[in-house]
Amino acid sequence: MSFYFESPIFVKDGSRIVREIASLDDAIEFLDNWPEAHRDLIYETAWRTCCEVFDGHKPLSVAHSAFEGFARKAKILEDPASVMPWIINSKSGGGLMTA
Template structure:
């Protein structure tokens, strides 16, 4: 397995009736972030971008970068509903989600 590959993909949904996109690793996440509109690049975007850049440089694991990217996707409401709560109902993907 490639060190930049996620253990499980981040599923992105752009809305009802639109195809779901699986982001399977740091390189795909970085490509997605580079296409993000400049006017919508706030602190959450910057955090996700920094996490992916750190993973590419070997200063962070792919799974840590995945958490940053997943947080970005959740806050921008792009995270597919199927990913909102992993199996078992316990949200372990993001530091942005409240713990139960």
């Protein structure tokens, strides 16, 4: 079962890749793969919150807020307005952008 966020969160995953976090599963997977050396209290709070939402103890909006706060603190949060034009203008299959 997947719980989709009302609005996706976009994060940098590496130096150039932007990843869409659209669901609780996406958030948990991203946090699970976060380097152990960079895990701090904000990370732990986001991880715990996502697990509590998954277990049905908190609403989905709380996980969205916790993950977004983690991404902001980790300086990997991307502005949706700067990401969306690339998604909207892209052609599927070729990876080419239209003008």
